[in-house]
Amino acid sequence: MIASAPLTSDNPTDYLKRYYGYDRFRPMQEDIIRSVLSGRDTVVLMPTGGGKSVCFQIPAIMKPGVCVVVSPLIALMKDQVEALHLNGISAAYLNSTQSSKEQRQIEADALAGKIKLLYVSPEKLLSESMFIFLQQLQLSLFAIDEAHCISSWGHDFRPEYTQLNVLKKHFPHVTTVALTATADKLTRQDIAQRLDMNDPAVFIASFNRPNLSLQVLPGTNRFQQIVRLLNMKPDTSGVIYCLSRKSTESLATKLQEKGFMAGFYHAGMSGQERSMVQEMFLKDDIRIMCATIAFGMGIDKSNVRWVIHYNMPKNIESFYQEIGRAGRDGLNSDTVLFYSFADVATYKEMLTENNPANLGLQLAKLERMQQYADAHTCRRQILLSYFSEELTEPCGNCDVCRNPRVTFDGTIIAQKALSAILRLKERVPMNLLIDVLRGSRSQQVLMNGYDQIKTYGAGADLKFDEWRNYLQQLINVGVIEIAYDQHYALKKGILGDGVLFQGKKVELVRPDDAPKVVVEKPKTKTEQAKDELLDRLKALRKQIADEQNVPPYVVFTDTTLEDMARLRPTTPDGLRNVSGVGERKLQLFGPRFLSEIVSYITGKAKDGNTLRGSTQLLTLELYNQGMSMEEIAAERKLTTGSIANHLVHLYKAGYSIDIEALISQPEALDIEAAINEVGLADGRLKPVYDYLKGRYDYGKIQLVAGLMDM
Structure with missing residues (x-):
């Protein structure tokens, strides 16, 4: 699925534009990519939504061979492979959901050089048959996603990850990049050591996610507070994290009774049930997911607009990773934590009963989480300080900053x-x-x-x-x-x-x-108008996504649709200027989105609400009905010169305008000679009209003048 004319550039930005539709990298991405391209082992600590995937996907496209991506969840593999396909990048995954025939075909494609990125689980990677297969491939690099799982100091330790050091033993010359969203100093050191990395470059991006608002509310009347919050965010996707399986089910049922599109997810469900409800959430068929921490790691859903914690998490790493699932596309998103000391007591009781080897560490982390919830100072400063990052000024986007507390x-x-x-x-x-x-x-x-x-x-x-x-x-x-x-x-x-x-x-x-639910300011008329088009574009995206059997955000992110609604492009070149529209998606989806935007603009113009570009589009609509320039001018009560201007503009923009049907070649040559003789001082057409003794109307003169300017 790589584009038919692959890039040969050694500039990563060219690949970013071609395949992802972005003009520039986010902070630190290009430095990481160049480190990987140089062949150096690399550890990447970048917050959720910071763009970790691009850091190994672009080197995988640029380097010869296959990049093997180790990913802990089947849902993440499927999600990322679908997104890569729609970007025009060849990718596949191998896991237990596939038949042996399907797996053999993927292996054959990889051996034939038809796959650039191959996603596998750690269990699959460590199987003997997989090693035999990998030794037959030209490997470009190994990418270890969710790398914090390798460390017993981390908050989501997974024993199977600890065996990944065999990669360096079997493939010592293949570059390894390890990526994670949350890891303290101990975990960072552990990742490099356990993977036997050779003098790795370590990149630690800022943990500051300024687009996420932070709010802590008292844990009383939680359901009523949640309903109020959801009513302020209609038709948006979000996750409500609960401590117990039972509470996810009861909360989802109560929300359904209130008319919300809610589902639940926990480890007690069958694999089939979990896959089904997760797929519904990814595709926006369910808007609200009530879930335990079993849900979410690696879910690449970019349009989650809010995350609510029904109960306090047991450490800041978990909390940060979970709230990080909101606003991955960079748009403003909300996070709310309901805090009750009863949650702290429950965790302490659980930890003491289980008596883990690192009980002291776990209790200390719980205490830091409690301090965050109790704080009367900027919450973002507390959060960032935990990850050894300083925020010199209060953030202005947490409940404490917006509503400073006065204690007594x-x-x-x-x-x-x-x-x-x-x-x-x-x-x-x-x-x-x-x-x-x-x-x-x-x-x-x-x-x-x-x-x-x-x-x-x-x-x-x-x-x-x-x-x-x-x-x-x-x-x-x-x-x-x-x-x-x-x-x-x-x-x-x-x-x-x-x-x-x-x-x-x-x-x-x-x-x-005391903490209160933050009420959003009412939107201006301009914002409301943009939202009208945005709603139409989202509806079209959902329709296309269902046809393609992919999540809507894989077609285009909310950020891209926001940019479309703001810029209102009406031509392919205009759509190329929208952030997130790469060449493959322009071919696949561009015509339908352009048609929707044109329909919106012309509809508004007919209602008397003229938007930028609408007058040319109204002329185009009449032209497509077979009207002449004179008939269009009469219908629109404009001069033929104005209509000619519109048609030239549309012609230059790539619309199908039959110029020869508007003016014959002899007429065009005659007018062109007159323009060359007399000139167009300040764009004035009258001297040309007089020179031609009125043989041609202003419309035809304007038409030729416009075409000569191309």
């Missing part, structure tokens, strides 16, 4: 709440505790004699909602905890004794400053 000493409030909880023998839920603190005379308070305890009415100075907010904050920081299995009774948390007896201070945020 809430120790007295915490002590009042704890005292009441203990005097009530840790048996009452939140609302009843608040009634006691506020001195309520409700039937439940009086019937149980709660009006007799010492702290009855001790918090009468605060409103009910204020108490509820402060109690939730105290739960979030571990001063108080909820006994879910005891009718939601409030109990003293692990920090409770410190607050009551050891002088520990508690900082609280006033309810008015």
Whole structure:
């Protein structure tokens, strides 16, 4: 599927434009590509959405032979191979979903030099038959994707990855590039050592993803908050990560009942069920995926517009990788973390019960994640500092930056709440505790004699909602905890004794400053008009994607469609200027997208809303109906000179305009001679008209003048 006239350039940018449709590389990509092309082993640490795949795909196209890509997930292989095919690049994968006949054909194609990139799982790669096959190939390089899986220090360790060092033993002269989105210093060192790399070049791209907004919300009324967030993001794709399999199913069911296109995914499902629901999500037949962490690694879906964490992840690496699945195309996307101290307690209990060898490390990572969620300073600065990167100024795109918190000493409030909880023998839920603190005379308070305890009415100075907010904050920081299995009774948390007896201070945020769902600004008329065309282009993309049996973003990314909707190209050359339109996709899909844009522009013009280029397109529509220049001018109430101008413009742009039908060759030669004699000072046609003594109208003169300027 490589283009019939392959490039022979040694400039990587030429390949980027030809096959991917981009004029320039993202930061660090070209340096990485040149390192790989030079034959040096290379470690690439680049955030999700940073463009890691291009770093090995372009060297694979440029170098002779086959690039073997080690990928941990079948879904990722299928996704990337489909995308490569549509870019005009020959690629294939070998895995357990294929018949032996299919695998033999792919092997034959690779041996015949018909494949540039071959994707395999680590298990497949390490089989004896695979090594025998690889030894028959001309290998250009090995690309180890999701390379953090090789390290026991990493957050997603996979034992089969540890055997990949045999590649260097069997193929010592083949360049190896290892790529990952998340790895701390220990993991980075481990990757190079375990792969037996030879003096590798190490590239660490910035972890800053400024297009991702960061927001932490209290873990109360999560479902209602999620519904509100989703209503603000209609018809967009997103992932909701949950801690348990059961919660993915129940949440998806509740969202379906609210009318949302939701599905669920977890490791307890059969392989067939997981593949089916994942395919539906990739193809936008399901918009919302409620999933455990079993879902997502390597999913190359570029149009995920938001990621919500129903529960707090157990470390920052996991959190960063999961939120990184949003906005891979560079467009603004949202991330929301619901935080409750109960999640921290659950993880601590799980870790302590399992007692892993690196328990101390796991608990320390959990604590860093908790500090991120509790923070009252710029969240992006905290996130980047974890990966040893400094952000000198607050980011302006997290909830803390947009709504700075003002804290106060809430120790007295915490002590009042704890005292009441203990005097009530840790048996009452939140609302009843608040009634006691506020001195309520409700039937439940009086019937149980709660009006007799010492702290009855001790918090009468605060409103009910204020108490509820402060109690939730105290739960979030571990001063108080909820006994879910005891009718939601409030109990003293692990920090409770410190607050009551050891002088520990508690900082609280006033309810008015508490985290809120960020409401987007209303769109301008210009933005609304662009969105109208964008919606039509997305509908066309979905139609084409279904015909091709590929995910919509593989046809064109949201970024490319946004660029199309902004530029509104009406010619193939114009479409080439749209970011992300390579030559193969221009041939495959260009005519249909151009037709849709032209239809939109002319439709708007007929409704009296003139857009750039619409007047020429209205002339074209009448011309295609068989009208003469004079008839078009009369119909549109314009001069024949203006109509001629339009037709010349369209002709130059590549539209099929029969010039000879508009003016005969003798007429054209006569007018051309007059123009050469008289000239066109400041584009004025009257001197030519007078010189020709009115034998030809202005339309024909304009037509010849325009053609002479080509």
